[in-house]
Amino acid sequence: MANFRDLLKQAKQEIDETTPEEVQARLGSGADLRLLDVRELDEVQNGVLPGATHLSRAHFESRVEDVFPDKDTEVVVYCASGVRSVFSAKTLKDLGYAKVSSMSGGFSRWKDLGYDFKIPRILDASERDRYARHIILPQVGEKGQLKLLDSKVLVIGAGGLGSPALLYLAAAGVGTIGVIDSDVVEESNLQRQVIHSTDRVGVLKAESAKQTIKGINPDVNVEIHAFRLDASNVTDLIAQYDLILDGTDNFDTRYIVNDAAVPLGKTVIHGSIFRFEGMVSTFTPGDGPCYRCLYPEAPPPELAPSCSEAGVLGVLPGIVGCLQANEALKLIIGYGEPLVGRLLTFDAQSTRFAEVKVRKDPNCVVCGTVREHAHA
Ligand SMILES: [Zn+2]
Known part of the structure; x- marks a missing residue:
């Protein structure tokens, strides 16, 4: 032998x-x-x-x-x-x-x-334990997990879309999460904004979100921005982050975010909901259309009622916000195929997804002058 x-x-x-x-x-x-x-x-x-x-x-x-x-x-x-x-x-x-x-x-x-x-730079024993199911995925691995831990994501709005997105980004180990929201938790939010709870009614949403995130993953650095996003503060804010997840509920804020993100070259993961319908897309400057290529102008207010006016199925933002978080993980780690140039729609009544191609508008007032990168 x-x-x-x-x-x-x-x-x-x-x-x-x-x-x-x-x-x-x-x-x-x-x-x-x-x-x-x-x-x-x-x-x-x-x-x-x-x-x-x-x-x-x-x-x-x-x-x-x-x-x-x-x-x-x-x-x-x-x-x-x-x-x-x-x-x-x-x-x-x-x-x-x-x-x-x-x-x-x-x-x-x-x-x-x-x-x-x-x-x-390697994960410590506790991180290796916490993220074990990620690390074992060949697409993520220890390297991908370190990328998540080093990443900075801004979530605009701690509401229906922001809630599930924040929960999963925090659980996944995104190292720094910014939360911008100036509202306080109301009882009528709790039907869908699952990061908040009944005992937090009256608390700032950004603060409530931070408390929940810390309970899930105390290692996440949560940055609270409890003010209203406008054209005067948007650039300074989003410049601090790698990636923007837009969970806002109105056209004005979406344009403010888009118009500042394009010149900064920041990717915005868009999500929107209406009654039983949801939409998701990823806008990467220089690599596809921007939000204004899709909607050059806001529809008149009577055609774009808010959730409080039109109603929304509570689980719908849960699904759309999770899809936005899914986009964020792909983009940060660098696997898969992002929703760039693709608008994904979801109908909660029929449980059907559909996908529409969205092209960059060469005459777009915001990104028309941004040169498109050659890509396969
Ligand atoms: Zn554009």
């Missing part, structure tokens, strides 16, 4: 080995190779090779094909000393990777040679 030494010897015969010196030289010459760190998390905290991907041995076989889907990718595997990486390189070879090698001497040797390494 083979012992450990035999196994190592055998594996070494089947794979290629490279040295830290060779790796350093090849990286310096701009070679297209990927570094794969197979050490455990507590080892990685002290430094990794620049640009390396980390995949501990526990998840290696099940995850590596998600991390490197192209089996012609050149992969250099390393560990602390160059032993574990031999077995991981052998596994990669068995999985069909054509250009794999193990770096002899591992990270210790790399460090001894004085080569560059980076102290990675």
Whole structure:
């Protein structure tokens, strides 16, 4: 029966080995190779090779094909000393990777040679626990979760749309959430504005939202803006955030937000509701239409009654606000296909979704002069 030494010897015969010196030289010459760190998390905290991907041995076989889907990718595997990486390189070879090698001497040797390494920003134990279901998704991973934690999202209105959006953004770990709302909670809000509660009637909505968010996820930094958004304060406010989620209930505010967001290059995730119908779209300046391309002018007030005048099914903003939160997560992490140039409509009576293409209006008074990026 083979012992450990035999196994190592055998594996070494089947794979290629490279040295830290060779790796350093090849990286310096701009070679297209990927570094794969197979050490455990507590080892990685002290430094990794620049640009390396980390995949501990526990998840290696099940995850590596998600991390490197192209089996012609050149992969250099390393560990602390160059032993574990031999077995991981052998596994990669068995999985069909054509250009794999193990770096002899591992990270210790790399460090001894004085080569560059980076102290990675990683999730702490509690964050890893809280976001475990995200981290395991190949589209999110630890990297995506860190992006969420570093992101700043402004939610305009802590009402029907803002409520579910805020709940899910907070739970997902968006690091900084701004809430702008100058109203106080009223009893008639509670039929749909689920971030508030009966005992908070009379409390500022922004403050009430903050209390609920802190209960869900105390790590979220909540910034309260308890004033009315207008043309004089909108630019300063939205400039502080990466992404705007518009949950406002009136045309005036939507135009104020849109007209300030376009020159700042800020993406606005639009949501609106009317009785049983909802709409969602994402407006990214330079990459699609803006809100004014869709509605150049506000309809007369008699054609655009508010929820208090027309009524609204309580669950409808829950669905639309969740779709807005879904857009936000995609945009922050960078997977999937955003609703840019697409207007999604939802009918709560028939439970049907429909999608309409929305094109940028070259004569749009707001974004007509913004050059559209070439995109596939
Ligand atoms: Zn436009």
